Amino acid sequence: MARTISYREAINEALDQEMARDPRVVVFGEDNVGGTGSPGEMDAWGGVLGVTKGLYGKYPGRVMDTPISESAFIGAAIGAATGGLRPVAELMFIDFMGVCFDQIFNQAAKFRYMFGGKAVTPVVIRTMWGAGLRAAAQHSQSLLPIFTHIPGLKVVAPSTPYDAKGLLIQAIRDDDPVMFCEHKMLYDTTGDVPEESYAIPFGEANVVRDGGDVTVVAVGKLVHTAVEAAAALAGEGVECEVIDPRTTSPMDTDTILESVEATGRLVVVDEATPRCGLASDISATVAQEAFGSLRAPIQMVTAPHTPVPFADSLEDLYIPDAQKITNAVKAVMAHG
DSSP states (O other): OEEEEEHHHHHHHHHHHHHHHOTTEEEEETTSSSOTTSSSOTTOOSSTTSTTTTHHHHSTTTEEEOOSOHHHHHHHHHHHHHTTOEEEEEEEEGGGHHHHHIIIIIIGGGHHHHTTTOOOOOOEEEEEEOSOSSOOTTSOOOOHHHHHTSTTOEEEOOOSHHHHHHHHHHHHHOSSOEEEEEEGGGTTOEEEEESSOOOOOTTOOEEEEOOSSEEEEEOTTHHHHHHHHHHHHHTTTOOEEEEEOSEEESOOHHHHHHHHHHHSOEEEEESSOSTTSHHHHHHHHHHHHSGGGOSSOOEEEEOOSSOOOOSHHHHHHHSOOHHHHHHHHHHHHTTO
16 A cells, blocks of 8 residues: 655665564664664654664664764674675765775675675665755765776665665665665655555666657656656657666666667766766767667766855756756757
């Protein structure tokens, strides 16, 4: 039975249901409880945006606050995963990856390969990404491409509450390390989510909107922006097919290629900076695999190659919006 809940609630529910199902699932990170053992209200916070609130009371001893040392608790989560637990560790902002990147890309990502397939590392690292919260350059980046570049990591970027719940359940059950990336501007968005547990397989894109004129691929919050642009363009007689990859590693390139072969046009929307980003990667894949189907040059709609500004007006200008997507679609349509 489905009902309407928020993106934040969907993630909380996925954690709750998986912790109830499997006693090996543990949760920890900075402020995940809100000050375990300190005077005052227990479970007062539940993470910086309240995602894990309420879990401590249900699962005492399995939801833990950690010291402010990402290198320590991300390393501990990876070690615990190799020892038989299924940890979900919260890296508060994706920007903090710099403190614990060695543990992720040089250790967790390589264990299965280095030990001949015998080692499993079922760790989920939840983290939030993206601009829009006025959190400045060190707390607003879109660093999914960096993790997507690393073999051995699975990278997830849900755009809806339904996907957030199903993909997180899949991530917790997966035997490989998963970077679970939650766009910080989506936590209050709502949608229909079944009460029962369900898992969404990795590597299966979601065709959010059907259309025969232009393929638009977007990730995270920008899926909604792309749908907004597509709705406006439909009023002008241009039908866009909007595709949400949902996972960037593995990437469902087949769905993207099939769409481009039908439309002949591609616009890729990505909040990351343009150099070596998801937009450039998807564009290169299509140019290599479906060049003969293209009727126009591929258009990329990305943030500029600058740090995220703090000033409200500049941050709004930095983030790709519906008008920029509309302009890109019109540019590919101009080629006939």
